[in-house]
Amino acid sequence: MTDVNDLALRLVEGDRRALARAITLVESRRADHRVQAAELLDRVGRTGRQALRIGLSGTPGVGKSTFIESFGMMLVGQGLRVAVLAVDPSSARTGGSILGDKTRMERLTRERAAFIRPSPSQTHLGGVARRTREAVALCEAAGFDVVLIETVGVGQSETMVAQMCDLFVLLLAPAGGDELQGVKRGIMEMADLILVNKADGDLKPAAMRTVSDYTGALRLLRRRPQDPADFPKAIPVSALAEEGLARAWDEMRTLADWRRQNGHWAACRADQARHWFEAEVRDGLLARLTEDPGIRAAMRAMGEAVADGRMAPAAAADRMLARLRGLGVAEDAAGDRTGDGAGDESLDAPRVCP
Template identity: 55%
Template sequence: MKKVNSKTTSGRMAEGVLAGERRALARAITLIESTRRDHRSEADVLLEQILPHSGKSIRIGISGVPGVGKSTFIEAFGMHLIKAGHRVAVLAIDPSSQRTGGSILGDKTRMELLSRQQSAFIRPSPAGKTLGGVARRTREAMLLCEAAGFDVILVETVGVGQSETAVSEMVDMFLLLLLPGGGDELQGIKKGIMELADMVVVNKADGDLIPAANRAAAEYHAALGLMRPSSPNWKPAVKKCSALQEEGIAEIWEAIGRFREKLWESGEIPQKRAQQAKAWMWNEIRETLVIAFREDPQVAAALHQMESGVIEGQLAPASAANRLLNLFLKPS
């Protein structure tokens, strides 16, 4: 196993992360989220040092329609796991402030009880300009949290949309939270998002909503039965819970345990993670090339004129793109 060089800044930070120091973990995530070139170089070294110590968690993506109670569910779920001896990291992808670029939802205030636990770590990350609102560095933050000893990683998305696809491609299991609305709500959910779900959870199944929750669960189960499962080793499950009353949480965790056991034994999770890592590499190449393209002096000088030509209909988009690419690729 690769040793950590404690004489370098990244080495000292890696030592702190591996020792489970929360402050070191927070600083490490801040480093990998930085857009400064020198910080990026340090982050790359840091990630190489902690990589052999990562990969031992279960990675779960959690999404749901607005008002479904994601924060309440995550807090109840996280507290249940902590009581069972687990360490839980929550990476919540927030919408970005247009003014500062920072997170605006304040997840620690939404999960006040969980945030006070020593066995929990909550990190809101601004979504920035990445497609679908998914933080570009969330994958790297997962690796850091795993290296710090957190064995359950929860990635919460901003809502039902493009971000769900991106999150499903970085986790082991995708959990979709829904309300006891049944068929009416199903009409407002894209089929593609239902197809991503390894588990559907009907939340707020308490009080007067219990009959509606039972009907909704049956309708969701029927809808999933018409879809082709993403895994040959797992049929998407439908569960009910009341996060507010902390009911049904244990059954959800038991089902997640069965999911993990089946897919680990079949080799599907290791294979899936390998494919995710490959896709992650190519995504980094694309992102880095776009940044380098925009920062090129010749491209920057011509970009406004080209954009104006396309907007005014004087220049075909493909022609503008080719001219800019030729400027970028032209030897200086």
């Protein structure tokens, strides 16, 4: 049994082991652990500490881990404490993950001012793990100045990280596509800063052309009112040669300071908190549905009907939703079920779950 009060105290004092245990707790799916995790998050959330949350996305092989290590070492050299939350893709077949990001950041791993935590995505969509947001909050409570969130690198649909960070950085490779890619919706219009990596050696000319292409493409996107006139922008960097990192950091701080001074920082965090509250409610409702044995049996029966071709998927889904509205899976004030669960197709019962 975890002593939540002791864990919270050690976490706030900056204990790295306590932070690791706390993240393990919030990532657990056990019902008792979820209760403890909620209590822990409530306790440490009262500290009011805030870090600069930077989401980093990009296709596999673009050099995200190399960039994070070089960038993190630069920040540590400036006296900052840096936390890295690296989301590793999970196998759709086995559910397993390699979780080997720390092995690719050997220098940063040895720094006492840095904390690196790989987490499995567990097939969660959007490029982040299900509990990454809570892990970010724990790192803030532990006193870290910058939290870097490395996504799995799934491509243009990887926008969920933008809902949990203050700055969203997109890392691209030289000559990775024509300038039309720059005006595609999705991940591109979410980016606050585009970094073209590997701008060194023989690839430097190609990297500079890519920067030019995306600079032109970004002018075609609608400018966000909460940002200065020259954002978003594209700049070249080389994580391997450690070139352009200082400029990238200056650009990030400039944008973050602008948003703080103009009130957009607090408004964005409030919107994010509301978004995750609604997401938790939706997830909780889905969990309640799957826990009901009658509903599980009905789902299996409907699934078999669809598989056998006796019902179309859309028609089966409509019937299942109508049944859920009729059954009422929530408990009433007296603690009794509003429906008996299995096989009742009556729609006359009061609608409990909209």
